[in-house]
Amino acid sequence: xxxxxxxxxxxxxxxxxxxxxxxxxxxxxxxxxxxxxxxxxxxxxxxxxxxxxxxxxxxxxxxxxxxxxxxxxxxxxxxxxxxxxxxxxxxxxxxxxxxxxxxxxxxxxxxxxxxxxxxxxxxx
Amino acid sequence: xxxxxxxxxxxxxxxxxxxxxxxxxxxxxxxxxxxxxxxxxxxxxxxxxxxxxxxxxxxxxxxxxxxxxxxxxxxxxxxxxxxxxxxxxxxxxxxxxxxxxxxxxxxxxxxxxxxxxxxxxxxx
Numbered sequence: 001x002x003x004x005x006x007x008x009x010x011x012x013x014x015x016x017x018x019x020x021x022x023x024x025x026x027x028x029x030x031x032x033x034x035x036x037x038x039x040x041x042x043x044x045x046x047x048x049x050x051x052x053x054x055x056x057x058x059x060x061x062x063x064x065x066x067x068x069x070x071x072x073x074x075x076x077x078x079x080x081x082x083x084x085x086x087x088x089x090x091x092x093x094x095x096x097x098x099x100x101x102x103x104x105x106x107x108x109x110x111x112x113x114x115x116x117x118x119x120x121x122x123x124x
Numbered sequence: 125x126x127x128x129x130x131x132x133x134x135x136x137x138x139x140x141x142x143x144x145x146x147x148x149x150x151x152x153x154x155x156x157x158x159x160x161x162x163x164x165x166x167x168x169x170x171x172x173x174x175x176x177x178x179x180x181x182x183x184x185x186x187x188x189x190x191x192x193x194x195x196x197x198x199x200x201x202x203x204x205x206x207x208x209x210x211x212x213x214x215x216x217x218x219x220x221x222x223x224x225x226x227x228x229x230x231x232x233x234x235x236x237x238x239x240x241x242x243x244x245x246x247x248x
Contacts, residue, residue, distance in 0.1 A: 004240050008194070016195045019227040026237035034241070066240040068194060070132070071140045099243035102236045103143040111235035112226045113150035116128050116190040117158070119223035 003035035003060035005051050005096075008068045009075060010044030017044055020068060035060050041075055041083075052087045052096070062095045070103035127159035127184035129175050129220075132192045133199060134168030141168060144192060159184050165199055165207075172207045176215065186219045194227035 004027065006020050020038040027036045035058050039051025046054060055063055065084060067076045084096040102108045128151065130144050144162040151160045159182050163175025170178060179187055189208060191200045208220040226232045 004243075006240065011195070011197050013197055016197055019194050019233060022233050023237050023240065026234055027241055030237065030241065036240070064240075064243055064245070066243050068236065070143050070192060070194075071135070073135050073137055073140055097245035099240075100246055102239055105235070105239040105243075108232065108235045108239055109143060109146050110150055111229070111232045112192065113147050113154065115226055115229040115232055116130065116147065116160070116188075116223075117151055117154065119128075119188055119190050119229075121188070121221035122224055 001035060001059045002062045002064065003055040005055060005063050005065045006036065006038045006068050007048060007065050007080060008038060008040050010040035010042045012043055023068065041079055048083045049087055052091065056091050056094060061093065064097050064099055066099045067101040069101040072101050072104070076101055125159060125183045126186045126188065127179040127182070129179060129187050129189045130160065130162045130192050131172060131189050131204060132162060132164050134164035134166045136167055147192065165203055173211055176211045180215050180218060185217065188221050188223055190223045191225040193225040196225050196228070200225055
């Protein structure tokens with residue numbers, strides 16, 4: 001069964017995980033059976049490996065990792081392939097594939113441009 | 125005149141700036157007269173102050189800063205208000221306002237969810 005792992009950097013402030021939960025919720029709203037979990041590089045849980053294990057426990061055999069990053073820096077180009085290889089070593093028969101970061105998707109950039117053009121100031 | 129500053133973290137790899145240029149281009153495609161420039165916290169130019177100065181040189185009197193961040197961590201909550209205050213001290217009569225980060229915008233999160241659901245593997 002195919003699943004999605006939302007790969008993020010992680011941060012000390014737990015609020016930082018909110019967009020990941022909101023993206024997961026939006027995917028679940030479109031497809032209630034979708035298997036989708038976050039997985040963080042550092043500072044935050046679930047870790048990448050914990051996210052993978054959680055998806056495997058739910059029956060995932062093929063995980064598409066979607067980097068929730070603006071661009072492919074070293075956390076996407078270097079750290080992520082290593083994390084994916086380690087996870088495939090650990091879970092026999094599991095295929096992990098890597099998508100381009102969200103910040104490279106035309107539709108996401110267009111949504112950011114639209115937002116920037118109409119954004120108002122934060123209150124308070 | 126109103127302008128937009130796309131505030132980003134910055135990185136050592138110059139490719140990292142590409143999404144910022146693509147968002148700027150998308151805004152210019154929608155409104156060719158729009159004043160919009162990137163401005164980075166560190167590691168990359170233009171700096172926040174250089175981006176502000178560039179907009180002021182083009183006639184900006186009111187800058188809406190849009191953080192191109194997934195969430196409001198310390199670079200948005202602590203560094204950005206200080207950068208904005210310093211820039212207003214430096215440029216008399218300039219108003220700088222701060223918008224919520226793109227990663228908190230519902231439409232951006234929806235675009236990310238759609239992308240994650242149909243993302244294919246990177247080739248090569």
